Amino acid sequence: MNKTLRVARHEFRTTAANKAFVIITILGPFLIFGVAVLPTILARSNATLPSVTLALSGGADVRPALEAVLSARGSRVAILPAEPEAAEAAARAGLLSGEYDGALILAPDWASRKSVRLLTKTGTDVALNGAIEAVLGDAARRSHALASGIDPAVVQRMLEAPAMTVMKLGKEANEKGAVEEYIGVLMTVMAFVMLLYMTVLLYGQLIGRSVLQEKTAKTVEIMLSSVSSRQLMVGKILGPGLAGLIQYGVWLGLALVGVKALGPALHLSLPSVLNSANLIWLVVFFLPAYSLYASIYAALGAGAEDEQHLAQLAWPLLLFLILPMVLVSFLVTNPNATVSVFLSFFPLTSPIVMLIRVLVSPPPAWQLALSLGLMALTVWGAAVLAGKVFRVGILMTGKRRKLGEILRWARQP
Numbered sequence: 295m296n297k298t299l300r301v302a303r304h305e306f307r308t309t310a311a312n313k314a315f316v317i318i319t320i321l322g323p324f325l326i327f328g329v330a331v332l333p334t335i336l337a338r339s340n341a342t343l344p345s346v347t348l349a350l351s352g353g354a355d356v357r358p359a360l361e362a363v364l365s366a367r368g369s370r371v372a373i374l375p376a377e378p379e380a381a382e383a384a385a386r387a388g389l390l391s392g393e394y395d396g397a398l399i400l401a402p403d404w405a406s407r408k409s410v411r412l413l414t415k416t417g418t419d420v421a422l423n424g425a426i427e428a429v430l431g432d433a434a435r436r437s438h439a440l441a442s443g444i445d446p447a448v449v450q451r452m453l454e455a456p457a458m459t460v461m462k463l464g465k466e467a468n469e470k471g472a473v474e475e476y477i478g479v480l481m482t483v484m485a486f487v488m489l490l491y492m493t494v495l496l497y498g499q500l501i502g503r504s505v506l507q508e509k510t511a512k513t514v515e516i517m518l519s520s521v522s523s524r525q526l527m528v529g530k531i532l533g534p535g536l537a538g539l540i541q542y543g544v545w546l547g548l549a550l551v552g553v554k555a556l557g558p559a560l561h562l563s564l565p566s567v568l569n570s571a572n573l574i575w576l577v578v579f580f581l582p583a584y585s586l587y588a589s590i591y592a593a594l595g596a597g598a599e600d601e602q603h604l605a606q607l608a609w610p611l612l613l614f615l616i617l618p619m620v621l622v623s624f625l626v627t628n629p630n631a632t633v634s635v636f637l638s639f640f641p642l643t644s645p646i647v648m649l650i651r652v653l654v655s656p657p658p659a660w661q662l663a664l665s666l667g668l669m670a671l672t673v674w675g676a677a678v679l680a681g682k683v684f685r686v687g688i689l690m691t692g693k694r695r696k697l698g699e700i701l702r703w704a705r706q707p
Contacts, residue, residue: 297520297521297522297525298525298529298532299529299532300529301521301526301528301530301532301533302528302533303533304529304533305504305529305530306532306534306536307533308504308533309497309500309533309534309537310537314496315537315541318541319541319544319545322541322544345368345370346369346396346422347369347370347372347393347396348360348364348369348394348397349371349372349373349384349385349388349394349396349397349398350371350372350397350399350400351373351378351381351385351397351399351400352381352399352402352404353398353400353433355433356400356429356433359429359432359433360426360429363425363426363429372393372394374397374399378399381399382399385397385399385413389414389415394415395414395415396413396414396415397412397413397414398410398412398413398426399411404430405433405438406437410430412426479626479653480626482567482568482653483567483622483626483650483653484622486576486649487618487619487622487646487649490576490583491615491619493538493541493580494580494583495612497534497535497537497538497584497588498588499591499608501530501531502592502594502604502608503604504530504595505530505596505684506595506598506601509596509688509689509691510599510600514526514689515689518688518689523684523688524684524685526684526688527589527680527681531588531589534588535584535585535588538580538584539577539581542576545573546574546577549568550570567653572652572653575649575652575653579646579648579649580645582645582669582673583645583646585673585676586642586645586669586673587611589673589676589677589680590611590676592684593679593680593684593700594611594700597683597695599691599693599694603694607697607700610697611642617643618637618643618647618650621637625654626650630655634650634651638651638657638665639661639664639665639668641669642672644665644668644669645669648662679704682703682704682705682706683700683703686703687700
């Protein structure tokens with residue numbers, strides 16, 4: 295058997311026997327299917343919204359409208375004293391004690407002031423805040439109309455905006471509600487990005503630590519007596535890579551079963567983005583991402599002196615994995631922005647960013663081909679340079695070398 299394949303077989307067995315590998319393999323399909331089901335459940339009704347208690351001082355004319363809005367989500371309005379100072383004190387005490395979730399204090403001339411204050415415990419209930427603002431805006435318009443001698447009904451008709459339903463047109467000319475679709479796309483993208491991030495990082499660090507442990511334990515010297523440094527490095531990359539492909543194969547199969555069988559059986563409207571083609575794209579982008587980061591981690595493991603040193607050398611690399619996750623919301627809403635396009639071509643971020651663009655709004659074929667081509671060239675270049683660093687660093691011990699010195703090893707012939 296080829297010596298590289300022997301090393302790869304050993305690394306595969308070591309990786310597949312790891313508890314983390316088994317746990318992630320089991321949890322992966324549940325993560326994909328869960329994020330697809332959750333938006334559908336949330337969109338079915340307002341029952342998932344928590345009930346709140348809104349304390350109100352003044353504003354007798356808006357109280358019925360507020361009660362109607364809150365009752366739709368199982369919430370209620372509590373009455374505070376009419377005197378502003380007493381109402382403020384009672385509101386703050388109620389908020390701190392947990393009796394109230396929000397407090398709205400309206401002075402008699404609140405409509406003419408054109409500003410009100412809503413005190414809340416969290417400030418993050420955007421739906422409730424928007425509903426209260428809409429009720430107050432409608433009441434203020436009516437008040438101004440009456441003060442100006444205009445029939446409030448006329449004002450209402452003049453200011454009433456048309457009900458606009460945003461629909462997303464798919465490739466087969468089928469329409470789908472854009473709000474529900476956005477939630478489904480966002481959560482599916484986050485699940486795909488998390489899976490790609492976790493596996494690339496997990497396997498990269500595993501390879502780096504494996505190389506480092508064999509270096510510090512001096513077992514690598516024995517191994518190099520029968521295999522070359524290049525065969526050793528390639529084998530260490532191929533083994534976990536094969537385990538990763540098997541892992542993704544399990545995820546792909548179980549996710550397809552969930553999409554094709556469980557979704558229809560449970561009458562769940564799954565996001566259109568969760569389909570077999572996009573699941574295959576997840577595997578496609580895993581390959582260059584894994585190959586690139588695994589090569590770099592193998593080189594860094596050969597140049598490090600201990601695990602702390604390895605972490606210090608690798609932290610700049612982590613920034614390129616974390617950046618797409620930080621920008622995921624921007625990338626989903628702006629897939630064709632200049633920043634998104636640039637990051638989808640930059641090799642260290644392109645696997646994740648281009649995957650996001652494919653899921654949200656498939657880019658032109660030339661951009662996809664260019665991105666894959668740049669990734670392939672970068673993987674080849676990184677493997678060549680990593681091999682040079684690996685060959686020099688794997689036998690060098692006794693001194694913590696800076697990243698710049700390790701990079702200079704790549705220039706050696």
